[in-house]
Amino acid sequence: MQISLKPRMAWPMFGALVTATLSTQVMAAGQTELGISYSSIEYVEPGVMREEGNLFGFQGRFTNYGSTFVALEVDYAFGDMDYEGSGTLQDIPNNLFEMRALFGPRLYQSTRSQLHAYAGIGQRYLSDDSSGMKTSTRTTGYTREQYYWYIPVGLNWQRSLASGWEVALRAEYDYFIAGRNYSGIDEVCGGSSGVFTQEGGKGYRFALKFTMPVSDGGGSLAIEPYYRYWDIGDSDTDYISTPRCTGPGYGYYYEPQNTSEEAGIGIRWVF
Template identity: 40%
Template sequence: MRRQFYLAATGLALTTPAWGVTTESEFGLTFSQTYYVEPDIMEQRGQLFGVNGTFAQRQNAAVILEVEYSAGWVDYKGSGTMENIPDTLFETRVLLGKDWLAGNGYRVTPYLGLGYRFLTDDSTGMVSSDGSGGYRREQSYVYSPIGIAFTPAPWHTGWRLGATMEYDHFWYGNNLSTISAVCGGTDSYVSQDEGEGARVSLRLYSPRLPNRGRVIFETFYRYWSIADSTSNLVYAPRCHSNPSSEYYYEPHNQSEQFGLRLIWRS
């Protein structure tokens, strides 16, 4: 009888959320390595430093707002080489999830949502080692995160691990390259509508402090693979940075970001 009761209670814990309205907020500092490649064309590597904030309201269901901003420098290799190109990355996401208690001190939250990612890469006025002129690039993505998060239950006070796994469904993206600064003519503004992304993270939560806050140490990895643009080919005069083609498009590209965060949760 005791065993049956335990199994029933465990099953209930797995299927029944168990607390009222709560709010959570996080503020973090981020350092990351970034790598961007257009196969057989060019690549960039560099470091980004940033801040991030998260606000969540939970009452069985979870509504989560995330905002992140990073800036740094990347080195270019393609038409010659170029160092210390300023980069910025802004991202915001709204997530809707459902909280479940797993019966072992963890909260499990499957979620989905909508995200916006905006990257700038500005080498305007810079010249590569082979004499090619730089220009400003702006890249924006709209996508839907689909994932699951494992976090400590609200009452758990000791050291705990947490993790998140996510697939990102790419809806569309726009790319602006101010090639008129180098070649004259028209800037390149094209769209992409095929691609996918993913991200994973691992967290270490400190014990709850006297003010009920926690310190969190996080490591994360993010990945994007975006297909060639298929429309809006842009005609521009031939110039030294584009000697073999009169039409510009956004080629297939892949990007990776590996980072560390120090987070305060209240």
């Protein structure tokens, strides 16, 4: 069994459509931010395995602070993770891609401050590729891919300071819609790969952004520490062919409950 191309393509295309639809409004009346990020991430399946490592990435932001808050956010990060479970394994290549579209009303405004509520749609994709690698106990790794689709709901507070600096604080709850996991078990066990669906979970994220002017032409630099957390429940169970790993040639498999914590910092140039 191979993972269907339809769900893997439909959501990225939907996200691209949202981005294309809103970007004209955002860029016309808002600000653009482009920059880099660095983060530390830990992924845990309690009682099963743990991975941790550091990611380097690129960030893009298009934001309009008006009577209606509109934001488009794209993050891409990559790095190596260290595994601990069936033995240990270092330097597993990982890629993390996330795309979000947010919008909502202004709840409060004063001379220097404003507060917006927002909701939107988000997609998160993670690949973890240990195919061909072996742990310290000679366990063979394989390809894993995760897709999350979720609804972010949060508050964004922004304040202009007399020095020309701006500070913004964001707190968010992520309502998990669904997840889809691809596991290349066939690379180790023969037979079929695994495709598992997850329906239960939640996430949180917090960010504190400082923006300071750095040129007479209006350019600014944004520095944003952030924290992101996911807690995802057990997936459905799939009965798949694994002739090299199970006596009868088939076995029951699922994606276990897991958590993911990421703490990092983004540094972006504001146009």
